Amino acid sequence: CGRFGKPEDRLWQFEFVVARGEDGKEMSEHDNIKRIVFPYITHPGSRYGLKEDVAFPEDCITVLRCRPFAFAARNCNKWALGRVMLLGDAAHVFPPFGGQGIASGFRDASALAWWLAVACRPNFKPYEQLLEAWYNERKQQLDRSLNATVETVPSSPMIPSVRRWLEQGARRFGMTRYTYQPGMEFIPKGASGLFLPQIYCLPLIANNDLNKMAFTDDIIFHPSKKCIFQVLILLDKLDETKQAAAVFEDIDNPSDGELSAREATYLIHNLNERFVDPNPFTARIATAKEFAQSPLCKGRPEPRYYDEYHIKKEVKGYKYLIIRPDRLIYASCVDKVEVDSAAKALPGLLNGETHDI
Ligand SMILES: Cc1cc2nc3c(=O)[nH]c(=O)nc-3n(C[C@H](O)[C@H](O)[C@H](O)COP(=O)(O)OP(=O)(O)OC[C@H]3O[C@@H](n4cnc5c(N)ncnc54)[C@H](O)[C@@H]3O)c2cc1C
Numbered sequence: 001c002g003r004f005g006k007p008e009d010r011l012w013q014f015e016f017v018v019a020r021g022e023d024g025k026e027m028s029e030h031d032n033i034k035r036i037v038f039p040y041i042t043h044p045g046s047r048y049g050l051k052e053d054v055a056f057p058e059d060c061i062t063v064l065r066c067r068p069f070a071f072a073a074r075n076c077n078k079w080a081l082g083r084v085m086l087l088g089d090a091a092h093v094f095p096p097f098g099g100q101g102i103a104s105g106f107r108d109a110s111a112l113a114w115w116l117a118v119a120c121r122p123n124f125k126p127y128e129q130l131l132e133a134w135y136n137e138r139k140q141q142l143d144r145s146l147n148a149t150v151e152t153v154p155s156s157p158m159i160p161s162v163r164r165w166l167e168q169g170a171r172r173f174g175m176t177r178y179t180y181q182p183g184m185e186f187i188p189k190g191a192s193g194l195f196l197p198q199i200y201c202l203p204l205i206a207n208n209d210l211n212k213m214a215f216t217d218d219i220i221f222h223p224s225k226k227c228i229f230q231v232l233i234l235l236d237k238l239d240e241t242k243q244a245a246a247v248f249e250d251i252d253n254p255s256d257g258e259l260s261a262r263e264a265t266y267l268i269h270n271l272n273e274r275f276v277d278p279n280p281f282t283a284r285i286a287t288a289k290e291f292a293q294s295p296l297c298k299g300r301p302e303p304r305y306y307d308e309y310h311i312k313k314e315v316k317g318y319k320y321l322i323i324r325p326d327r328l329i330y331a332s333c334v335d336k337v338e339v340d341s342a343a344k345a346l347p348g349l350l351n352g353e354t355h356d357i
Contacts, residue, residue, distance in 0.1 A: 015069075018068060027068065028067055028068055029066075033066055038061060039055070041055070041061060072093050073093065074092065075092040075142060076090075076091050079131075079135035079139075080134070080135055082128075087109055088109070089101065091138075098145070100148070111326045114228060117228065118130065118228070118352070124352040125351075125352035125353060127352070133184050133185065140176070144176055175197055177193050185330065186324070186331070187342055187345065190331075190333070190334075191318045191329055191332035192329045194314060194332075195328055197310045197311050199216050199286070200286040200288075200306075200308070201216050201267060201283035202286045203281075203282065204238065204273065204275060204284060205279070205280050210290060213295070216311070219283050221325065222263075225263040227260050227263055228258065228350065229259060229323065229325070229346065230259075230322070231248055231251065232265050233266045233267070233320055234267050234269065234315065234321070235266060236270060237273070247335070248261045248339065251264075251339065254340045254344045255343035255346045259343055259346065264281065265281045266281065268282065268283065288302070318333065318334060321333070322339075322342055322343070330342070330346075
């Protein structure tokens with residue numbers, strides 16, 4: 001059982017198992033709810049100096065709704081037709097024990113948001129292919145979540161190593177990586193198609209002030225930035241920024257303004273970096289300990305199993321990345337030639353003139 005809604009609304013949700021031989025519809029009738037659920041609605045006796053818990057008065061309990069519910073793992077074949085799109089449970093259902101239902105709905109929505117922004121551009125060509133690419137991508141991620149959920153049966157043994165394995169779900173295989181299909185908007189090469197992990201970082205302008213601790217996503221997609229796609233540059237030391245900046249200095253031209261050198265984020269993989277840099281989008285990676293000591297950790301659990309080198313390890317040496325708003329890597333490049341070529345493909349994609357890369 002669990003509480004939901006505003007505390008003053010005093011709403012609770014209870015679930016119980018319909019045993020073999022019982023009828024789900026009958027079990028959801030009021031008399032059965034009263035018999036099975038009401039005994040759990042109590043006040044602790046200790047609150048009143050009593051040994052036994054105190055039952056809540058039955059006439060103060062209202063059953064708003066009770067329905068039999070069967071576990072299902074299903075996924076529609078099409079999530080978009082014409083102008084109509086299906087998201088969340090309308091497109092797919094999970095058994096609840098993997099805790100993936102709500103998160104998947106949010107992922108559908110956050111992925112769709114930027115595709116819609118692009119489809120609404122004034123000169124955008126037919127958007128059906130775009131929406132098909134959106135749900136073909138989402139389905140790949142969903143299959144991972146579904147597989148992880150189905151194996152996370154509630155009766156699984158809870159020895160710590162097994163629990164950790166289950167807790168990680170699909171993440172134990174690393175970040176989700178899409179397999180390219182025509183229409184998908186990323187360059188199928190290198191680390192592209194991979195979801196960028198998020199780590200903690202300290203903007204160098206903050207002079208190591210932990211009050212300025214940030215998530216990398218908040219720097220990469222800072223609200224002041226205007227471009228839909230963003231440039232991320234991974235460096236070992238701050239003194240490499242000048243050389244890296246030269247790779248992107250004229251990026252506005254080949255990308256026809258879809259990318260901006262001024263908005264590029266520099267992530268320095270040096271925990272001892274002590275220099276202050278005036279660029280607000282230059283940051284160094286931060287440790288779990290630093291995060292735990294920062295105000296950003298307030299109200300959040302201290303990190304476990306955190307790795308400040310996670311981004312670098314996942315992208316396997318690619319230094320120059322172009323990131324989509326849903327954190328998928330559109331292009332991973334090693335030099336200016338690759339960067340310019342990826343940038344040139346962008347205007348056609350974002351205006352719907354080309355769908356295949
Ligand atoms: C018993 C149970 C336990 C769960 N536990 C978890 C959990 O622990 N963690 C987790 O992540 N997920 C859990 N889930 C799944 C989670 O609740 C769903 O994945 C999530 O609520 C789906 O959100 P949604 O917005 O897609 O759909 P919904 O939450 O179903 O929202 C759809 C809304 O549309 C409304 N609606 C329907 N038809 C119309 C219409 N014609 N006009 C206007 N409005 C309409 C509905 O009333 C509803 O409010 C659980 C689900 C169940 C049933």
